[in-house]
Amino acid sequence: MKQLKPLWFKGYVTIKVMGHYPERFFDLCARRNIPVWSIRKQSELECLADVYVDDIHKLRKIRRQTHYKLSFVRKKGMPFFIKRLKNFHQLLISLFIACLVFLYLTQSILFIQIEGVPTEMEKQLLTSLNNYGIKKGKLKLLMDKPDQIQSKILTDYPNILWVGITPNGVNYQLEVITKKQPEVKERQQRTHIYAKKDGVISEMFVAKGRPLVEVNDFVKKGQLLVTGQLNHLNQNDEDDNTENQDEQLIEVEAEIYATTWYETKLEVALEGNYHIETGEFKNKYYLQFGSFKMPIWGFGSTNFEQEKIELDQHTLTVFDWTIPIAFLSQTHKEVEIINQERSVEQAVEIGLQQARQNLLRNLDQTSSIINEKILHQSFENGKVNLHVYFTVKENIVNTIETIQGD
Template identity: 30%
Template sequence: MKNRWITFFTGIISVRITGKGLERYINTLIKNGLLIWSVRRNGIQSLTFKMKLNDLSKLRELSRGSGIKIEFIKKEGLPFLFKRLLMNSGFLVGAISFLVIITILSNMIWGIQIKGAEPATEYKINKELDKMGVKVGKLQFFVDNVESIQRQLTNNIEEITWVGVELQGTTYHLQVVEKNEPEKPNYLSPQHLVAKKKAVIVDMFVEEGQAVVDIYDRVEPGQLLVSGVIGKEGQNVQVPAKGEIWGETWYKTSVEIPIKTTFQVYNGNEKRKHSLKLGNVKIPLWGFGKIEYKEFETETNEKQIKFLNWTLPISLVSDTHREKESETRIYSNEEAIDVAKKMARLDIKNNLPEDAKIIGENILHQAVDNDKVTVSIHFQIVENIAGGQPIIQGESE
C-alpha cells in the first residue's frame, strides 16, 4: 500500500477475525471498498489485518449475519494518540506547567548587588532602580537593557561618576565610582612655579615659596613666578612652591556657520512590533502590517530566554520604528552671527580649566560668503597660569 503513513492521521485499527469462510469474507470487504492490508493467517479459522478507522462502521454493517467473530486487537494513529493524551492530561499539563514555571523563574530578577557606593548613595541607586522597574521579582523581559540602565543611573544620580551594570544569571551586579572620594595627599618634591603661557598677572595667592613677580607684571612662558628656594643666603631651603597665579591671557577663535541647514528630527510617531526569535527565524507576535513611514529609524531590543543556567536560542524581540522628518533651518545674518558667538564661547570653555573665566571678547572679523557666516573673535581670559618645575639639585635662587 503506497503512502500508508497518511492513514496515521485518520487512525488505524488491527482486527482479528475468526470463523468459517474467512477468505470469502475478506473478498466481500474488498469488493465493498474497504481498504485492508497486512493480512496474516493465525490458524485454520483465524486471520488478522489492518484497516482505516473511518471504515469501522462499514465493517460492522458487513459483518451482520456472516457468522464471523470480530476482535479489535490494536489501535494506532493520531486520534488514539490524542485520546491517550487526554486521558493522561494531568501528567501532560503538569510537565508543561513545570517547564513554564522553571523558564519564568529563570528569567526573573532574583538579586541586585551594589558595590563601591556609600549607604546614602546606595539608597538613591536602589530608589532609581525601583523607578525604572529593576526590582526583585520582575521579569527581565520588561526591564531596560544593561546599557540603558547604566546611562540613566549616571545621568540621574549626581553622586556617582560612573556605574558599571552587568547581568549575571538572575542577578544584576553594579560597580559604582563616586564623585566625592577623599583626595589622596599630594606629596611634592621641591619645585618652582613658572608661567605656562604669556599673560599679565591680575591676582596671586602664594601658599609656599617666594614670589618673584607682582600684580600687573607681564610674564612670558617658562618665566619664574614663585621660587621654591627660600631663606637667607647661605641658609637656603628648597620647598615645593605652591600657589595660584592668576593671569589675563588671550585667545583667538574662528567659527563658520551655514545659513541654511537641513537635518533629520523625530516627529513623535512610532510603531512597535514584537516577535519571537527562534535561531534566525522571527515569528511575529504583535504589531503586524507594513511600516508606512517614508523615513524612519529602527531601535531593536532583544531579550534572551534562559532555562536554569542555559541561554536558549530563543528570544523576545521588540522593534521600535520612529518616524523622521527633514527640517530646514534658515538663519538671518544677525542670527547666524549670534549663534557663531555662542559656539565660539563654548569652544573656548571646553578647552579651558573649569575655574577659568571669560572677562572680555572682541569680534575681529565677520563675513557672509557662499551662504556661510564666518566670525573671528578675540577672548580675554583669566586663568591660573602657574605650573610646577622641579628644582635641579644644588640650584639656588
C-alpha cells in the same frame, strides 16, 4: 499506483479485512474515493491496510453491504495521542504548573548583590534600585536594561566613578567603584609661580610672594611671575647666603589673569536635514526561535513614509545556558525629514556659536571671551568657511609646581 504518505496529525488506523477475496473490499473503497494504503495480504482470507480515522464511518457502511468482517489492529496519530494524554490530565497540569514555576524562578531576580561600597551606601543603592523597578521576585523581562540602570545610578550618585551590572541567573550583581578622595597630605610649599601660556597681564592678586611682573606686561609661557624669595640678593651676596637660601623661601599664593588669543577654523553648511518625530508610533511584538520570528501582536504595515525603529530584545536564560527563544519588541516611530536652508548671515552666527562653545569647553570656569573677530570668510560648495580669532581672559597660573611651563 502512487504510494500515499500518512499524515500523523490526522490520525490513521490499521484495519484487518476478513472474508473471501478480501482485496475486493479495498476495490470498493477506491470506487468511493476512500484513501487506502499499505495493503498487504496475510492469507487467502485476511488483508491489512491503513486508512484515516475520518473514513472509518464510510468503511462501516461498505461492511454492512458486504459479508466482510473488520477489526482494528493498530492506531496511530495525534487524535489517539491526545486521547491517551487525557488519561494523565492531572499529571499534565502538574507538569505545566511546574514548568511555569521553573520559568518564573529562572527568569526573575531572587538575590541582589552589591560589591565595593560600605554598608550605609549599599542600603541607599538598594532603595534606589527599588525605585528603579529592580525588586526581588520581579521578572527580568519587566525591568529596564542594565545600561539604563547604570546611567540612572551614575546620575543620582556623583561620588560613584563606575558601576557594572551583571544579571547572572537569579542574581543581580552590582560592582561599584567609588571616586576615591586623595589622602590629605602635607602640601608642599609652592615657592614659585610660572606662566602657563603667552599673554598680556590684565589682573594680578598676590597674597603671598614677590611679583616679578606688572599689569600690562607681556609674558611668555614658562616665565617666572611670582617668587617666594622675598629678599633680592645681589650677585656678591649669593655665595655667602647659599646655605640660608631655603630658609628665605615662603609659600606663594596668587591669581594672575592675562589676555590670551586663540584661532579656530570651521565649516557651516547652508542646507541641513533634520529628523523630527511626529509622535505617531506603532508597537510590534515577536517570538524569535533562532533566526525565525513569529509575530504575536501588531500585525500589518505602519504606513509611515519615514520611520525610525527601536528594537528591544529579551532572551531567556536558565542558569548559564541561554535558551534560543527571545521576546522582541519593535517600536516604529514616524519621523519627518525637514530640509532647512540658512542664509549666509545665519550660517555665520551658528558657526560663531559653535566656535564659542568648543573654546569654552577647553577652558576653566573662570575664563571668559572678551572679543571675537572673523579674520577670513568664504563660501565654497554650499558651505561657509570661517577663520575666527578670539581674545580671552583666563588664569595663566601654572598648577605644576617648580616646573616652568606646561
